[in-house]
């Protein structure tokens with residue numbers, strides 16, 4: 285998947301942080317990954333989760349570019365500027 | 369143009385908030401304007417009536433609360449319109465709740481959001497264009513070894529170290545290795561100017577290939593790159609050039625330090641892709657990093673010889689090639705210190721030469737660590753390490769002596785004994801070594817309990833102990849806070865910041881810091897996480913300034929114990945037939961303590 289539009293300007297990865305209402309850490313993990321997949325991200329991983337009473341504090345990550353890939357932000361900067 | 373004194377009415381159209389407006393008032397008065405500040409919470413009708421009486425040139429409204437903003441401000445503009453006050457008076461609005469678009473929509477003459485500087489407002493009132501100071505912080509490269517005389521403060525330990533150094537130098541006389549031969553070939557026959565012009569010397573390539581393992585051999589004879597890597601394409605290179613030119617043109621560097629003398633801050637890069645490394649380095653420079661450290665892949669230390677090419681790969685660590693290093697060097701700001709690590713493997717000596725020729729400022733060498741915890745044969749790394757130190761002298765590269773064997777479980781005093789031996793060797797050969805104790809929650813303290821109460825005492829003890837032995841620069845690392853970080857970015861940034869504050873309090877010369885991804889191993893470190901810890905460290909430095917953290921009584925007690933134990937270890941090493949045998953005997957870290965004499969390059973040391 286080549287990143288499109290604004291997403292292609294993300295230098296490497298997009299982190300999403302929030303608090304999910306859930307009943308266990310397992311459920312929180314599953315919800316966090318599902319949340320990212322439902323937003324259309326493929327290369328996703330849970331960076332951090334801590335569950336307690338009402339739910340889980342999470343940080344979940346989608347890599348837009350891993351090192352060694354073709355980073356579209358270089359081209360995007362070109363496209364964004366008028367060339368004579 | 370003559371100065372025109374303006375009459376300005378300042379109005380907090382907010383229940384309470386008026387600090388921003390007071391700041392602006394002070395700026396306007398200092399610039400010579402006449403101001404009048406109304407109290408908060410006046411009804412718009414009253415404000416308009418005051419305007420009618422005072423006839424100010426400008427009315428400056430401030431709004432902080434984000435509730436009902438459009439309504440309140442809109443009503444005020446309507447009333448001012450109805451009273452016919454708009455012709456002679458400019459209506460300006462600003463504050464935390466204001467966005468310029470909203471101000472324009474409501475019919476204000478101008479709008480200023482949060483973070484507006486007082487100078488900008490004064491310039492606006494005076495009808496001048498505002499020119500922010502884009503130059504940023506002025507930074508200069510600092511020699512972190514300046515001012516150290518390397519005098520022994522502990523005579524007993526000094527004598528032992530000198531004796532050990534003499535033994536090592538005598539033992540190593542006449543010994544040679546493929547690594548030494550390559551470093552001399554690179555030193556004598558590899559011309560950096562020709563390399564920059566793209567000229568390949570066949571003679572050098574063939575002579576070099578003969579001293580290498582098969583993978584570098586295939587590169588130098590047939591141009592094949594390492595199977596795990598790929599060359600950057602011409603198109604990628606053209607884009608990188610373009611990206612660099614544009615980024616550099618708008619680069620400003622900032623400072624992490626709040627007061628003079630706080631430690632220089634290094635970050636470590638090595639995403640596997642030199643292009644991504646450059647992108648990260650530029651981010652770190654903009655956020656205040658003073659120096660950057662090149663991390664190569666682990667196989668780099670186990671292979672005899674370097675390959676070449678502008679190479680990327682998808683594993684941790686960026687390959688050391690002349691091209692990769694040159695690109696990184698070209699990307700650095702003039703003020704950024706650049707360290708290329710040589711310390712642990714079969715290319716230790718040659719790395720120093722390459723780094724020196726390509727303009728590095730610092731390198732890293734430690735014979736004890738490299739042979740006890742990084743897989744290289746003790747005899748091989750001893751002869752190569754001496755060569756590396758000589759090359760560091762020749763290329764004027766100070767080097768740190770890292771003590772990562774502590775992470776394997778070697779107690780601090782043994783790791784320090786090894787570090788001090790290499791430091792003394794450097795001192796004898798005319799080098800500028802830098803002590804690198806870890807600030808870490810090491811296996812030793814996990815078992816021994818020295819950090820049950822706090823992370824301060826044992827780290828402070830390390831600095832105290834080393835300072836009482838030798839007058840040498842100190843650069844805790846690498847990174848500080850090893851094994852105290854978790855995947856939680858707040859916790860991770862916080863522990864880095866506090867360890868940095870401790871380092872500053874102990875008045876050390878430099879620190880290496882991690883990103884907030886330090887304890888995350890599911891993927892590469894990302895740029896945003898580098899920003900996290902740089903910001904956190906800056907905040908720690910801001911908070912403490914010249915203030916100090918006070919260790920408990922344990923610190924001094926542990927420091928004294930450490931010094932005694934270091935002396936005892938050095939006595940044993942001095943009595944050992946050779947330094948290499950001392951390494952094998954576990955005097956500087958035993959198998960039980962997690963140190964295993966390495967095998968890389970075993971049997972490759974020969975007599976000349």
Ligand code: B12
Nearest residue numbers: 383385386387388428430433434461462463464480482484
């Ligand atoms: C100080 C403060 C107070 C003080 C105010 C003292 C005073 N005399 O001003 C006190 C303690 C009284 C206070 C009270 C309240 N506060 Co208060 N307060 C703050 C605080 C900490 C700082 C605001 C500030 O002064 N910043 C510093 C100045 C220099 O910045 P500034 O105002 O943005 O000004 C700059 C620019 O905006 C611009 N500017 C400002 N005005 C203008 C005007 C013009 C014409 C121009 C050109 C430029 C310009 O230039 C300035 C220089 O850069 C903020 C939180 C924060 N950390 O920001 C909360 C904050 C503003 N407060 C808040 C709230 C909610 C309140 C209360 C309503 C809480 C409550 N329910 O009790 C009460 C008010 C109660 C009441 N009576 O109505 C919220 C607002 C949230 C929102 N969405 O609106 C904030 C953001 C805190 C929060 N996150 O909850 N507060």
